[in-house]
Amino acid sequence: MKRQDKQRLWIGLTIAVVLIIDQAVKFYIKLNFRLDEQVELLPFLKICFVENPGMAFGMEWLPKWTLTLLRIILVVFLAWYLHRLLKQKTVRTGYLVTLSLIIAGAVGNIIDCLFYGIIFDQSTFTSVATLFPADGGYGSFFCGKVVDMIQLPLINNAAGDVVFFRPVFNIADAAITTAVFMLILFFRKDMDSSLNTKEDPSATL
Numbered sequence: 001m002k003r004q005d006k007q008r009l010w011i012g013l014t015i016a017v018v019l020i021i022d023q024a025v026k027f028y029i030k031l032n033f034r035l036d037e038q039v040e041l042l043p044f045l046k047i048c049f050v051e052n053p054g055m056a057f058g059m060e061w062l063p064k065w066t067l068t069l070l071r072i073i074l075v076v077f078l079a080w081y082l083h084r085l086l087k088q089k090t091v092r093t094g095y096l097v098t099l100s101l102i103i104a105g106a107v108g109n110i111i112d113c114l115f116y117g118i119i120f121d122q123s124t125f126t127s128v129a130t131l132f133p134a135d136g137g138y139g140s141f142f143c144g145k146v147v148d149m150i151q152l153p154l155i156n157n158a159a160g161d162v163v164f165f166r167p168v169f170n171i172a173d174a175a176i177t178t179a180v181f182m183l184i185l186f187f188r189k190d191m192d193s194s195l196n197t198k199e200d201p202s203a204t205l
Helices: 002-033 064-085 093-119 173-186 188-196
Strands: 038-042 045-052 147-151 162-164
Touching: 002 045, 002 093, 002 147, 002 173, 064 093, 093 147, 093 173, 093 188, 147 173, 173 188
Parallel strands: none
Antiparallel strands: 038 045, 045 147
């Protein structure tokens, strides 16, 4: 198998694995947990079901449709960038996999935004959601809420309230965050090199 074919395989596997795990966990939480229901798995790890209408970690800076559109634009740009990188024979596979984590995380949350308002009814504090409800979903296309469920209560106060880390996130958020740290720590030179290197016109995908 050629090096570029192996790199394509790694990219595809990375995106597929992250998306499958992300969506499987979200479906399970949505169909089995009431809103704000919590389960402590470890002293520093909780399952806490919340729905996020905004950005990662519950931030809300822009209107919902704008955030979804920006995620789609990011995915399109990164897909084009990966296509360009694959023509550069010296690019490291780890760099491609790291970028693939960002794509997978963004797509995972895009799926929530596009479709969850259509295929699920509303989760409440007293009842779990239903998949494909007879009366229709809780929202419209493009306006679904992102399902978050992971909390890392690393520091608590005397009353037991979480001091750090309070935000609740999901697998897609974790993939993006991990990729950003990897880019900063291990692949800064790769970013600089790839952005400053011209494509090899003789290379083909």
